[in-house]
Amino acid sequence: MKAHLWLGLALAAFGLSAAGNASATTCTASALLEQPPALNFRVDNDLFGGAQQDQGYTNGALLTLVSPNLRDYTDDPCLPRPARWVNQYLEHLYPGRFEQQNMIFSVGQGLFTPTDHTRSDLIGDDRPYAAVLLATFGFNARHRNHLRTTQLALGMVGPSAQGKQVQDGVHGLLGDEKFRGWGHQLKDEPVFKLLHERLQRWPAEGEAHGWGWDVISHGGGALGNLATYANGGGEIRFGWKLPDDFGSSPLRPAGENTAPTRRSRAEGWSGHLFMTADARWVLRDITLDGNTFRRSHRVDKRPLVGELGYGLAVMRGKWKFALARYHRSREFEGQRQTPVFGSFTVSRTL
Structure with a gap:
């Protein structure tokens, strides 16, 4: 088996170990009651955006494990011993020691393709074929x-x-036609991305037992050969028994059941609508700019990209479901259609 596959299996095993230990007896009952560990599975696909949308960011899948609220990142028994050991060397990445904190681990894959699936030659004026595998x-x-x-x-x-x-x-x-141009995909390259965002939620105290609304603003950026950008935007939600978290958009780094909460999930059913917007100033996107150190297919990306999303989230008991649709502005010069794709997320507390 290739080394990168061994690495992927090791990381997955590490994450599953974290989930198991999070619910072990060494983790305090108060931490588990405040925010039990959770497992999220998300699928993105441009076919959710409508007919003739099998292009661009064409498919993605992400499995995320969410820890309970932690006392700290290196000594808390809610984290397994390997995670605490690794965190000793990642101290500079901690966003701060506030009143509540948690940790997530995820593995995922994203696929990017041009519009015409029938062509086996290099399509110079459309985006490169690319696949990304990340932990x-x-x-x-x-x-x-x-x-x-x-x-x-x-x-x-x-x-x-x-x-x-x-x-x-x-x-x-599914019985669909296969894309014929994968022979021109980007070449193998290790990638990284360091991301930081700050979010603010209004009003200060949301209503947990009835109808309510809130607004969550965000701003930050990312640095790396995978992607480098600065971004900002916000999300507005309205519904019944809003969760005390930082957004329902599955694409946000602290959204969809992954941020620390100050109260347990409301009893019975709850649900809400959400709308989110984000604007990015993009300096690098490897799926458009091509490989960093080797010659490969590339296109002229647009530096300013906007995105609008909207969706529905429903929760009952330990389960949460979210369905969203996203519209993105053109990402490179000559792009024939504006990207549209959908996202479906299933979450369960453990």
Whole structure:
């Protein structure tokens, strides 16, 4: 088995170990009651955006493990011993020691393709074929209605990310035509991205037992050969028994059931609508700019990119479901259509 596959399995085993230890007896009952560990699974696909949308960011899958609220990142028994050991060397990534904090671990894959799936030649005026495989460690720290989140993503872009194999397998099961141009995908390259965002939630005290609304602003950026950008935006929510967290958009780094909460989930059912907007000043995007140190297909990206999303989240008991749709402005010169894709997330507390 190739080394990168061994690494992926090791990271996955590490994350599952974290989930198991989080619910072990060494973790205090108060921490588990305040915020039990959670497991999130998200699927993105441009076919959710409508007919003839099998292009651009065409598919993504992400599995995320969320810790309970932690006393700290190096000594808390809610984290397994390997996680506490690793965190000793990641101290500079901590967003701060506030009244509440937690940690996330995720593994995911993203696929990017041009518009015309029938062509096997290099399509010079459309985006490159690309697949990205990532493992991400995240640290969240909360003080009242302010949150700081820091994430470190490590992974691989290129054939080793197994994009062609995954897409061919899915299209084979669905009886869809296969994309023929994967021979021109980006070459293998290790990638990283260090992300930091700060979020603020209004009003200061949301209503947990009836109808209510809130607004969450965010601002931050990322640095790395995978992506480098600065961004800002916000989210507005309205519904029944709003959760005490920092957003329902599955694409946000502290959204969708991953941020620390000050109260347990409301009893019975709850649900809300949300709308989110984000603007980015993009300096680098490897899926458009091509490989960093080797010649590869590339396009002229647009430095300013906007995104609008909207969706519905429903919760009952230990389960939460979220469905969202996103509209993004054109990302590179000559792009024929504005990207549209959907996202579906299933979350369960453990």
